[in-house]
Amino acid sequence: MTRRNKKPSSEKNISIVDVAKTSGVSIATVSRVINKIGTVKESNRIKVNNTIKDLKFQPSVFAQRLATGKSNVVALVIPRYEGVFYSFYALELIRGVGTMCEALKLDLLLHLTDAHGPLSMRGVGGIIFSDIIGNRAQLEESLARGIPSVVINYYVDDLDVSCIAIDNAGGAESAVNYLIGLGHKKIAHITGDIMTQAAAKRLEGYRRALEKNNIKLRKDYIFETDYSRGQARSAAEKLIKSSDPATAVFVASDAMALEVMAVARELGKNIPDDLSIVGFDDNPSGLYGPVGLTTVRQPLIRMAEESVKELNRLILLKKNSLKKILLPAELVIRESCKPFTGG
Amino acid sequence: MTRRNKKPSSEKNISIVDVAKTSGVSIATVSRVINKIGTVKESNRIKVNNTIKDLKFQPSVFAQRLATGKSNVVALVIPRYEGVFYSFYALELIRGVGTMCEALKLDLLLHLTDAHGPLSMRGVGGIIFSDIIGNRAQLEESLARGIPSVVINYYVDDLDVSCIAIDNAGGAESAVNYLIGLGHKKIAHITGDIMTQAAAKRLEGYRRALEKNNIKLRKDYIFETDYSRGQARSAAEKLIKSSDPATAVFVASDAMALEVMAVARELGKNIPDDLSIVGFDDNPSGLYGPVGLTTVRQPLIRMAEESVKELNRLILLKKNSLKKILLPAELVIRESCKPFTGG
DNA sequence: CTGAAAGCGCTAACAA
DNA sequence: TTGTTAGCGCTTTCAG
Numbered sequence: 001m002t003r004r005n006k007k008p009s010s011e012k013n014i015s016i017v018d019v020a021k022t023s024g025v026s027i028a029t030v031s032r033v034i035n036k037i038g039t040v041k042e043s044n045r046i047k048v049n050n051t052i053k054d055l056k057f058q059p060s061v062f063a064q065r066l067a068t069g070k071s072n073v074v075a076l077v078i079p080r081y082e083g084v085f086y087s088f089y090a091l092e093l094i095r096g097v098g099t100m101c102e103a104l105k106l107d108l109l110l111h112l113t114d115a116h117g118p119l120s121m122r123g124v125g126g127i128i129f130s131d132i133i134g135n136r137a138q139l140e141e142s143l144a145r146g147i148p149s150v151v152i153n154y155y156v157d158d159l160d161v162s163c164i165a166i167d168n169a170g171g172a173e174s175a176v177n178y179l180i181g182l183g184h185k186k187i188a189h190i191t192g193d194i195m196t197q198a199a200a201k202r203l204e205g206y207r208r209a210l211e212k213n214n215i216k217l218r219k220d221y222i223f224e225t226d227y228s229r230g231q232a233r234s235a236a237e238k239l240i241k242s243s244d245p246a247t248a249v250f251v252a253s254d255a256m257a258l259e260v261m262a263v264a265r266e267l268g269k270n271i272p273d274d275l276s277i278v279g280f281d282d283n284p285s286g287l288y289g290p291v292g293l294t295t296v297r298q299p300l301i302r303m304a305e306e307s308v309k310e311l312n313r314l315i316l317l318k319k320n321s322l323k324k325i326l327l328p329a330e331l332v333i334r335e336s337c338k339p340f341t342g343g
Numbered sequence: 344m345t346r347r348n349k350k351p352s353s354e355k356n357i358s359i360v361d362v363a364k365t366s367g368v369s370i371a372t373v374s375r376v377i378n379k380i381g382t383v384k385e386s387n388r389i390k391v392n393n394t395i396k397d398l399k400f401q402p403s404v405f406a407q408r409l410a411t412g413k414s415n416v417v418a419l420v421i422p423r424y425e426g427v428f429y430s431f432y433a434l435e436l437i438r439g440v441g442t443m444c445e446a447l448k449l450d451l452l453l454h455l456t457d458a459h460g461p462l463s464m465r466g467v468g469g470i471i472f473s474d475i476i477g478n479r480a481q482l483e484e485s486l487a488r489g490i491p492s493v494v495i496n497y498y499v500d501d502l503d504v505s506c507i508a509i510d511n512a513g514g515a516e517s518a519v520n521y522l523i524g525l526g527h528k529k530i531a532h533i534t535g536d537i538m539t540q541a542a543a544k545r546l547e548g549y550r551r552a553l554e555k556n557n558i559k560l561r562k563d564y565i566f567e568t569d570y571s572r573g574q575a576r577s578a579a580e581k582l583i584k585s586s587d588p589a590t591a592v593f594v595a596s597d598a599m600a601l602e603v604m605a606v607a608r609e610l611g612k613n614i615p616d617d618l619s620i621v622g623f624d625d626n627p628s629g630l631y632g633p634v635g636l637t638t639v640r641q642p643l644i645r646m647a648e649e650s651v652k653e654l655n656r657l658i659l660l661k662k663n664s665l666k667k668i669l670l671p672a673e674l675v676i677r678e679s680c681k682p683f684t685g686g
Numbered sequence: 687c688t689g690a691a692a693g694c695g696c697t698a699a700c701a702a
Numbered sequence: 703t704t705g706t707t708a709g710c711g712c713t714t715t716c717a718g
Contacts, residue, residue: 013412015695026705031697039703061466062408063695066710071405076453085438091429094437098455099423105463108453110419112441120448123404229631259631265608266633288572288602290609358711369689374713382687406711409694 014055023051034059071125074101074311075109079133083193083227085112088255088283089300093130093152096304104312113138121147126311128152133195148314152307154197155326162314164307164325168198171296171329172205172250175278178294178331179248180213183340184276188221188246190235190260192253199227202252202280221246225256232256236263240275247340248276254283254295261289261336276337280329292334299327357398366394377402414468417444417654418452422476426536426570428455431598431626432643436473436495439647447655456481464490469654471495476538491657495650497540498669505657507650507668511541514639514672515548515593518621521637521674522591523556526683527619531564531589533578533603535596542570545595545623564589568599575599579606583618590683591619597626597638604632604679619680623672635677642670 016034020027025044032040033048040048051057065071076097078090094110101108106125113119115135119142121127126148129139142149143161151163179187189206192199203222210217223239225231232251236259239246251257257279261271269275271291279286279295286293310323359377363370368387375383376391383391394400408414419440421433437453444451449468456462458478462485464470469491472482485492486504494506522530532549535542546565553560566582568574575594579602582589594600600622604614612618614634622629622638629636653666 013695017695027696028698028705028707029703032704035697041703044703058465060409060695062405062414063710064697065405066403066409066712067695067697069710080438080442086434091434094453095423095428095455098453102455107463110437110441110451110453112438112445120450122401229628233631262605262632285572288576289605356711360711370712371689371691371714372687375688378713384687387687403711406694407713409696410711410713412694 014057016057016059019048019051019055019057022055023048065123071123072105072315073107073109073124074308075111075119075121075124075127077111077113077119077127077129077135077138079131079135080112080114081133081193081195084131084133084196087227087253088281088285089153089198089253090130092300093304096301097128097308100305100308104308106308106312121145126150126315128307128311129154131196131198132156148311150307150311150314152303155324160322162310162322162324164303164310164323164327166198166298166300166303166329167326168201168298168329169205169208171280171298171331172202173209174205174329174331175250175280175296176206176209177213178333179250179276179278179337180209180215182248182276182337184246184248185215185340186218186221186244186246186248187215188223188239188249190223190225190232190239190249190251190256192225192227192256194224199252202250206250225252227253227256229255229259232259233263236260237267240264240267240269246275247342248278248337250278250280252280254279254281254286254293257293257295257336258285258289261291261293272336272338276340278331278337282332286334291336294334294336295332296329297332298329303327357400359400359402362391362394362398362400365398366391408466414466415448415658416450416452416467416469417651418454418462418464418467418470420454420456420462420470420472420478420481422474422478423455423457424476424536424538427474427476427539430570430596431624431628432496432541432596433473435643436647439644440471440651443648443651447651449651449655464488469493469658471650471654472497474539474541475499491654493650493654493657495646498667503665505653505665505667507646507653507666507670509541509641509643509646509672510669511544511641511672512548512551514623514641514674515545516552517548517672517674518593518623518639519549519552520556521676522593522619522621522680523552523558525591525619525680527589527591528558528683529561529564529587529589529591530558531566531582531592533566533568533575533582533592533594533599535568535570535599537567542595545593549593568595570596570599572598572602575602576606579603580610583607583610583612589618590685591621591680593621593623595623597622597624597629597636600636600638600679601628601632604634604636615679615681619683621674621680625675629677634679637677637679638675639672640675641672646670 016027016030020030119138127142129151132154155165156163191203223235279293282295282297359370359373363373462481472494475497498508499506534546566578622636625638625640
């Protein structure tokens with residue numbers, strides 16, 4: 001029955017009680033002021049706000065969350081895979097999500113996962129999954145637990161979950177169509193990591209464009225990579241040194257496309273005269289260099305921001321208003337392609 | 344005096360009480376099991392662990408933190424400035440910190456800040472500040488609040504705070520010394536964003552090396568940039584087109600160094616015959632391309648990981664054992680430099 | 687080795 | 703408008 005020893009008052013953290021006492025009101029009133037609940041007399045509000053400032057009081061988030069049962073922590077789950085993580089895409093994503101979280105006063109928890117083991121989602125108000133690679137189980141668990149979740153950059157057909165992705169297939173198709181419109185028939189494709197939906201869909205779009213235009217798909221024109229510059233380089237070398245080289249190539253990322261350009265130049269080829277190149281991303285890097293890179297622009301930042309907004313909505317509304325959004329990707333024409341004039 | 348309505352038991356969250364009941368022990372015992380406190384009878388431990396699994400019980404972090412007063416949340420503060428954020432460095436940092444946090448079971452809170460307004464540090468157990476640019480006030484506040492903090496990539500002389508940084512000046516100096524050793528006298532420097540300590544120190548190292556070797560500093564050989572490829576490009580153009588061009592250049596980042604290489608090639612120059620180049624970072628991108636980039640390797644991942652460990656130590660020990668660490672940066676010689684043989 | 691119970695700091699009924 | 707008070711779910715004495 002004995003009381004726990006009270007801490008020496010010297011290092012006691014100031015709590016709502018202290019604020020209440022020195023303001024001469026009840027803790028309830030202080031709480032109301034903190035939560036900006038209107039029903040507080042002006043004079044009291046001011047008084048409380050002042051002592052809050054004086055005492056440098058900051059309410060304990062943990063107590064708040066315990067009491068309300070609400071958490072405003074948003075987790076962002078990103079696969080740790082090198083090819084995926086070290087990309088323009090990942091940075092844009094982090095930046096977009098991070099910025100929107102700051103704006104909405106949400107705390108951003110970052111989870112770099114290798115998809116092994118269950119994700120710790122204790123105390124998390126909502127989760128943004130980016131790029132479901134092998135961690136579908138984690139997604140399903142989060143759903144089963146009833147944690148508001150949204151998937152980004154991966155269109156989920158078969159699960160009741162909000163997702164927001166880019167129309168990768170459509171973007172790829174328009175890129176290849178553009179090349180075809182320019183008269184190219186020998187069009188190669190350097191893919192990204194086919195484990196990612198984005199890369200798979202871009203390949204699909206490439207295929208579709210060829211098919212619709214009755215151009216036969218050539219297996220030797222498709223080069224699979226993991227999005228890395230190294231693999232882009234070897235693909236480019238094969239492509240260019242081929243005995244029957246393609247006259248145009250659609251590359252699954254700008255970073256790789258730039259590498260292809262570099263290789264071409266090293267091998268004495270001229271861009272776009274000898275080889276037309278289209279990338280994907282609209283990475284600002286593509287603007288530099290002597291030849292602006294024609295590419296497919298994907299609204300990454302917008303996607304990231306929308307995902308936070310959507311998640312926030314899910315958290316607040318607590319209802320099952322799932323949305324599946326596909327954002328369009330748009331061809332940006334610069335100087336890296338030329339009409340095919342050859343025989 | 345009336346009781347608050349209890350939630351309908353249907354959607355009640357399982358708590359430690361439920362586990363205690365179905366296990367037939369007290370909540371104290373359950374708590375002991377959760378916290379791996381040895382004094383629990385084996386049979387009870389097993390029983391509890393089983394019901395935890397059965398019920399899929401996960402203790403509420405908020406309740407835990409409220410009760411213990413401890414938080415295992417670590418915040419990483421990164422400036423939102425474009426040049427800094429979109430860099431090899433930032434990604435490595437996030438990855439290193441993120442990985443170590445996962446390993447130490449710390450929650451990583453990401454703060455992308457523009458240094459305006461006070462940082463929300465409510466409920467945070469410790470803070471890692473990366474690159475103090477304009478947000479010194481935030482650092483000082485965190486220190487004043489007694490929140491364990493460590494600064495990364497910025498050596499703080501004048502504050503009682505742990506920091507861990509790279510010996511940028513030393514790295515730069517050895518890079519330039521190498522160039523001098525190769526016989527170069529006309530050595531240019533393309534700086535990074537001089538607002539960052541790293542860039543300033545690299546410039547300092549460049550200066551020091553020249554001085555020590557009695558080479559006069561030429562202002563027209565120093566090109567200031569914001570780390571962007573765009574500015575690297577224009578610097579490179581000026582550099583190469585100069586009427587009295589340098590024969591070697593030390594560039595403050597690999598990304599920019601690669602851009603310089605590209606420009607040189609476009610302008611018909613040969614690397615390393617016409618221009619020797621040293622970068623900084625040891626960015627894997629430097630390995631591709633026909634000429635491997637000689638560069639200064641900085642142990643970014645290690646720095647990031649160490650910072651988390653140090654912070655964790657500060658949090659646990661709660662004592663003022665601050666450390667200031669300067670990690671060495673090491674020259675990595677590849678093919679982008681050549682002895683100067685000219686007149 | 688175990689259980690009872692006092693907090694941790696806050697929110698939200700409810701009563702006034 | 704305001705104050706009182708019962709929890710939120712857990713940790714941690716203290717007394718068995």
